[in-house]
Amino acid sequence: MGKLFLRFLLLICMLGMGNTQAQIKVKSETDSLLPYQKYPSLPAFQIRMLDSVTVFNTYNIAKGKPTIFILFSPDCGHCEKLTKMLLSNIDSFKAVKIFMLSPMPLYQIKQFVQENGLSNYRQVKVGQDISYFFWSFYRADSVPFIVVYDKNKKLVQSLGKLKKIDELLDVIHHATSL
Numbered sequence: 001m002g003k004l005f006l007r008f009l010l011l012i013c014m015l016g017m018g019n020t021q022a023q024i025k026v027k028s029e030t031d032s033l034l035p036y037q038k039y040p041s042l043p044a045f046q047i048r049m050l051d052s053v054t055v056f057n058t059y060n061i062a063k064g065k066p067t068i069f070i071l072f073s074p075d076c077g078h079c080e081k082l083t084k085m086l087l088s089n090i091d092s093f094k095a096v097k098i099f100m101l102s103p104m105p106l107y108q109i110k111q112f113v114q115e116n117g118l119s120n121y122r123q124v125k126v127g128q129d130i131s132y133f134f135w136s137f138y139r140a141d142s143v144p145f146i147v148v149y150d151k152n153k154k155l156v157q158s159l160g161k162l163k164k165i166d167e168l169l170d171v172i173h174h175a176t177s178l
Contacts, residue, residue: 022092035137036147042067043137044154047099050113052106054126058099064151066175068168069096071145072132074104074112079144083116085165090121092169095176100130148173 005175036043044059045063062066070086071106072079083100086093100118106128113126134140138147138158148171156175162168 022074034156036139036155037097039122039148042149042153043133045133045137046055046130046163047125048106048130049125049127050106050110055130056125061097061153063153065091065095065097066074066138066151066156066172067149067153068093068172069134069147069149070098070100070144071138071140072100072102073143074102074108074113080112080116082144083112083118086124086168087116087118087121089165089169090123093123096123096172098124102132103129103132103135106118147174148175150178152178154178 005045024097042058043059044057047054047056047058048054070079070082072083086098102112109126109128118124118126129135134145138145140160144162146162146168148156148159149169150156156178157171159168
């Protein structure tokens with residue numbers, strides 16, 4: 001009887017250890033995910049608009065259309081190139097909300113807007129990421145950095161290095177079909 005009890009106790013211990021190892025494995029897999037991958041819904045964060053007074057919260061973005069966020073720097077050549085590609089294909093983005101954000105000072109952002117004629121496009125909103133939320137949440141390692149959400153405010157994809165506007169259009173097409 002004693003040997004049977006010891007075997008039973010050993011079996012329970014082994015099962016318990018296996019469960020603990022499984023829990024550790026699951027925890028380490030989720031820990032390696034970036035914040036936006038752990039939480040795929042559009043987060044609420046603040047954007048200071050170009051008038052320097054209005055602060056827009058992304059919580060107030062209505063569902064119904066895909067949304068693109070583009071992190072940029074006003075002095076970035078790749079950002080300017082992306083902006084020109086975007087504007088030359090703007091008709092392909094009619095059913096999309098576009099937010100261009102930069103943590104740089106507002107006067108530099110305004111100059112970028114003026115030089116690229118962005119104020120002529122109603123669907124493109126440009127502002128300042130006042131709390132550096134974008135950098136920390138998306139762990140953007142370069143600019144331009146693009147994040148696309150579908151019409152239900154769920155993450156579709158992030159794009160670090162975009163070579164052609166067709167890549168973004170493909171992601172948008174996927175986002176509109178969800």
